[in-house]
Amino acid sequence: EAGVAQSPRYKIIEKRQSVAFWCNPISGHATLYWYQQILGQGPKLLIQFQNNGVVDDSQLPKDRFSAERLKGVDSTLKIQPAKLEDSAVYLCASSLEEEVDRGHRRGQFFGPGTRLTVL
Amino acid sequence: DQQVKQNSPSLSVQEGRISILNCDYTNSMFDYFLWYKKYPAEGPTFLISISSIKDKNEDGRFTVFLNKSAKHLSLHIVPSQPGDSAVYFCAASTYYNFNKFYFGSGTKLNVKP
Numbered sequence A: 001e002a003g004v005a006q007s008p009r010y011k012i013i014e015k016r017q018s019v020a021f022w023c024n025p026i027s028g029h030a031t032l033y034w035y036q037q038i039l040g041q042g043p044k045l046l047i048q049f050q051n052n053g054v055v056d057d058s059q060l061p062k063d064r065f066s067a068e069r070l071k072g073v074d075s076t077l078k079i080q081p082a083k084l085e086d087s088a089v090y091l092c093a094s095s096l097e098e099e100v101d102r103g104h105r106r107g108q109f110f111g112p113g114t115r116l117t118v119l
Numbered sequence B: 001d002q003q004v005k006q007n008s009p010s011l012s013v014q015e016g017r018i019s020i021l022n023c024d025y026t027n028s029m030f031d032y033f034l035w036y037k038k039y040p041a042e043g044p045t046f047l048i049s050i051s052s053i054k055d056k057n058e059d060g061r062f063t064v065f066l067n068k069s070a071k072h073l074s075l076h077i078v079p080s081q082p083g084d085s086a087v088y089f090c091a092a093s094t095y096y097n098f099n100k101f102y103f104g105s106g107t108k109l110n111v112k113p
Helices: none
Strands: A005-007 A010-013 A019-024 A031-037 A044-050 A053-056 A065-068 A075-079 A088-095 A114-118 B010-014 B019-025 B030-038 B045-051 B056-059 B062-067 B072-077 B086-094 B107-112
Touching: A005 A088, A010 A019, A019 A088, A019 A114, A031 A075, A044 A065, A044 A075, A075 A088, B010 B019, B019 B030, B019 B086, B019 B107, B030 B062, B045 B056, B045 B062, B045 B072, B072 B086
Parallel strands: A010 A114, B010 B107
Antiparallel strands: A005 A019, A019 A075, A031 A044, A031 A088, A044 A053, A065 A075, A088 A114, B019 B072, B030 B045, B030 B086, B056 B062, B062 B072, B086 B107
């Protein structure tokens, strides 16, 4: 089974520039997540999609961040304009819509992430 | 407000010994807990989980213990191997939003040969 794919793997931009990340989840996974992981911290949820609808975007800085999931499959996350504090690894993850056996939840499957450096 | 905390940023153990990684949480609504393992330049991968109806779950060399009254869980790795060297994240979710996970800041484990 193919895993979660993300691109690019690395990106360096200057502040005030814009950047976009792409994610292709595991086939059949209805739920897709974008996380921001700042160095030394755990992943922080930015946005959660169920198919192509937004379930939770309470932690997404909507003045500069946007995300979409067209046709309930691939997703893009955009930052415009970028700030120095946006330097982080951006992780995409996917999961099944329901866990049939909640006693054996496996959580989410993560992609390798995109490391963003804002200079 | 960090609801899941891992207070030890790093841990170093000798190969063959036990590794104990700790995690504390504050939200009493959490009913499911997971441990993820992360190697450099890779995304986190699922390691082991435990439901709040249990106090222990074992999978090979890995055992997770849950103390609900103390809001504390721990991951035991016995025996530790050099390949276990990685960052370990604790995560938790609630019964009403089981697909939303709150992560700790991680503990970097170094197993010395």
